[in-house]
Amino acid sequence: MMEASIKEQLRQARDVVLNNPNNYPAILPSILPIIGTGADIELRRWGAEFLAETFASPLLPAEQKQQLSLLVLDRLREFLDQPAEDVSVVKAIVQTAASIYPLLFRYIIGNPHDNANWQKMAQVKSNILRRMDSAPPGVRICCIKFVQRVVQTQTPGLIADPRRPEHNEISLALVPRDHPLIPPPNLEAEASGLLDRLLSILQDEISDALLVTATLNCLGSLIRTRASIANKIVSTVLNFNPLKLANSPMTPKSKVMIKSMERTVRALLVNVVKNTFAADMNAIGRQPDVALGTFNLAPPPALTEQETVEYSKGTINRVFGIMSALDDTGRGKTQTQKHGFNRLAASGYDRDAWVTVITRLATRASAGLDDQSVVKKEEGGEIARKGGAFSISNAIRDALYLYVLEDFRRRIDVAASWLCEEWYNDRLQAEVTAEGGVEPVPHYEKWALKVLDGILPYLDAKDKVLIRFLSEVPELIPGMLDRVKGLARDPERIALAVNAIHYLILMRPPVRDQCIDAVEDLWRNYDGAKGLTTKLLTKWRPHVLQETSNGAAAPLPPSNEVVVKTE
Template identity: 40%
Template sequence: MVEATDHVADQVAQLNAARTLVLGDAALYPQIVNGVLPIVGAHARVELRRWGAEFLAEAFASPLLSAAQKEPMATAVLQTIRELSEVPDQDAAVMKGLVQAVASLYPPLFRHIVKHPQDSTSWENMNAIKLDILRRMDSFPYSVRISCVKFLQRVVQVQTAGPIADPRRPEQNETSLAIVPRSHPLLSIPNLEAESSGLLDRLLGVFQEETSDTLLVNATLNCLASLVRSRQSISNKIVNAVLDFYPTQHVRPPFTATVRVNVKSMERTARAFITNVMKKNPNHPLAGKMHMYFERLMQSRLETTEDASRKRGFPSEPTDGLDNAKRVRLDAMTPPLLRIPPLPPGPLTYAQLFTLTEDIGLSSFDVKQIPADLVVKIAIPLLAQVNPSTLTQAVDAIRARLQQVTKQQNLLRQQQQQAAIGADEDDDYEPEYQPMDVSDNVSQEASAVAAEVADLQPDLVSLGPFVLPQPPPLTEEEAGEIGRSAVARVFGMLNMSETSSASAKGKKQQQLGFSRLAGSTFDRDAWVVLLTRLATRAPAGLEGDDSKTKGGSSSRRQTAISDSIRETLYRYILEDFRARLNIGIAWLNEEWYNDRIQMKAAAESRNDEQGKDDESPPIVALHYDTWVIRLLDGILPYLDSRDIKVLVRFLSEIPDVTIAVTQRVASLARDPERVNLCVQALMYLVMFRPPAREICLNTLEDVYQTYEESRPAAGKVLTRWRPEKMQSLSAQSSAETNGDGGAAPAAVAPA
């Protein structure tokens, strides 16, 4: 037995020599750790196991070793630590060292698993060790439980997403859940987050227990400081848990000196924790609650403990309701009588109602100049020192004043109501009274003055209905001016709605389509529809009557207003025709529709009057052909070769393409730079507007024959749609070229 003890002592001495060696050179830690693992295993003596657990905790907590050096060491010692932790009836010192070692090696092992997802054995060993510690944590001695608190803090810190300093250098980022890839085979992010949340609740549960242990509370507070600093996602939860913890509420009698020391220790640690949080973040959202927590800690001293340590004080005898003889025997002073000044006359303010002092300087002092928090701090000690009898007298005086003011106001209100009722009753009876001492001259002068006043002032109080006189009729010029001003106001609304729609361009708007009403909304489209229908449908049927009756005043007025709207619309569109092209298209569609409706109505009315045999066209004022040519003449001079979309959209959406329209488009070929614009627009109409195809092809032939620059582009279109005509045109152009002495051009081959 003695030889075994000496052998163990020799081994411990050799191990201490190895520890001294690595303390001098930290680079030898991997070699020494691998060498001592077989010696301090699960089957070794308890002395060797204690030394091995302490050495492992010291090695992985050493700041001289980097995280990259600790990763291979962590995987190498996991199996040994698992075997040591599973030894039955393990020594407390050994278990304390093992828990400290696991708490230190958990971050480098987690990073190793992130980098090497195929190392499932190491992760299984780590999970087994973690589950064993969590299962037996509450049954460990206090020294081991404090180490378990540190282990829980490390697990929560690693399994919570932390900040990423540089995504390009993941090896320099802090070990946290943020470095775990989404598709990791061993590490499931939702499971790890759930586990860390549960462990954090278990860590904070020490603040909610009925009786708190001082060592565990202080250890938990010290560990939570790093979590608050490094993990913003859970910092508010931790701070709120600490702010709800008051040490004086978690102790039970008897209040001994040890209990008082423990409470002061917990208060000091909690105060240091909150102070550290406020220093790191002065603008913390819970700063106000933290200040209240400090004041509550100051007020929640163990009053019962302090009172228990004092001697018994004087008996508290009531002084109110005692006779004078007993007052003398108890040396009780009679409470002073409070002098209540009378209320000033006239209307009162709240300040006068509640003022009980006659000191002018004190009553005129503005309390609003003092900060609210300072007022609270001053008022609480003052209220604690106020004599209850004096306070009762002051409250009774204010109550009496308030009752007196209320009675006076009710009495004054009743008098006003009675006076109003009496005045109404007096108005019902007005006797005619003529004093006898008034002379006839005075009555005659009064009647003369009354007659003069009646002549000067109209009789506005005569009985009967009052009817305003009819306004004078408007002349034709006045009516036209009023109509033009109304049109100008409507166009002002159009400009305003255009500005508002431009500011709200990013918002999604509902398209109402063809079934919309002109006044359904107040946007630009609603005003455009209203204007176009005022110009086209309001004077419908009046132009024909004007031609028959040679111009009545009403007809000319309405026609002038509609023409004014058309002219204003024309100028408004030309100001920015690219952005307002849709307004012009909508206007021309309304004009074309109105022309067709008027022609149909005129034909039906003429057939009803003259019979159905008359096939001559009805006489109707048409506007579409006039305004489409005017609008096209205003747009074409400003088009360039890049405006093909603008021209094609206009020609494709107007309701009718006439010969005059195609001739205006053909005029673009005069400019060599806009020849392609002309040909492409006509080609679009040929392809997608079959009713206008023949008109456009005829126009293309004229362009081909008139402008030589257009022949390459126009020839391709004519070759496709009119190949026979194209062959004759090519032969004719070749003959003309040969007759002029030039070389004959090659015939255009059909496409």
């Protein structure tokens, strides 16, 4: 009763996977314990046939087959190690091994240190090869198919697309020359020996007609897919004479077998002629009678303005998608790039290289070419801008700005590199203007202030990002100091503003006077900052404190500044 219930459950499981092959990864692991070597003979037969059917199914993707093949290796080895196993079980197991051998071969190519699974497959292969000469005819036919798959896998094939090895046919050509588990020279030599063993069936005078027919059916695939061994196979087939296998006196059975072998040989050779030599071999090396003229391809149609905008935005999004993906993968790796003046910019394939490329595309590539980046002086000192609705440079700048703000604490170096390029480009354009060119729009000040405005609302009192940003930008403009002083409106961020300005006083001497002026302004107009700024003024501008202590009136701030005092 229990066995009947198990058989019914197995039948239902098979119906489930036949209706939906995506269920194989869930069903197969639960079936393997039931169909082991200790199970009933009917369960073993059903399980072996189910495994053969699973890995021969064209509906199951190769990736899932490859993962499942690792699960069934132990079960295949157990079945083959049984000395008196049922013939039907062995036949199905050998067919399963023929199906999974190329899959496991590809897995080992990508996992060169998985010696355990490769040794299991090697044991299965050795067991099958030992049965090839002494097993019953049905098992030997399955062994011939297994040998054909091994030869096809361990012989170099054609590489259709070197850029996408996962889509290429599984062959020895995919194996690296220094692979530790499957060195190509050893495998190719083994494949050559197995091919000789396969062809010997056609050369022996006492071969079974069933084995000869099975061998001929397997050789067609090798001739079609493996050009390096096709000549050897065709020569052997041409020398094969089915009449040599005839015994005298000839029985009706032997006549039918000889006729069958003759038809199989004829069909194989006709198929070779049709598919392999599709062109006249004598005409391949012949020079053409008429010289060909120069052929020019027609130019592609011009893109519309809307198409240009869409393709440009799509390209920008893909580049920044790559940069975002490299943010995590590129961290923690050892830097092998040369530093200093001899370093080549964008010489690697990491995030920094992409940052260099994209920032220079935004600043240098279209400098002076975009109409919208040109201004002209009119009467009365007004500046009028000309241009279209879209600029690839400004689109890249907008994307860079959003990219930095998404994670500004980790990407502040990108902002500094970008602004350095903007500052350098503004200087180059200013030189062109001095020589009589049209005055361009300055970009550094606009984007430096915009980046600073974007990160200031998210800074806390202990944040060091502001100090790093102000120390790495190429030019400190007054607007930056005004925004830093504005942090003093928040009592919790007064120390952040004062510490940032103090760092600039110490580390950037060219802007020291501007920073001391900012400290003095904080001391005069922000009561909450007096404690911290007094220490700085004592060192850098003590006469301000002396004037105040002597009763001198402090000078009023400029009329264009907003005075904020806290009581």
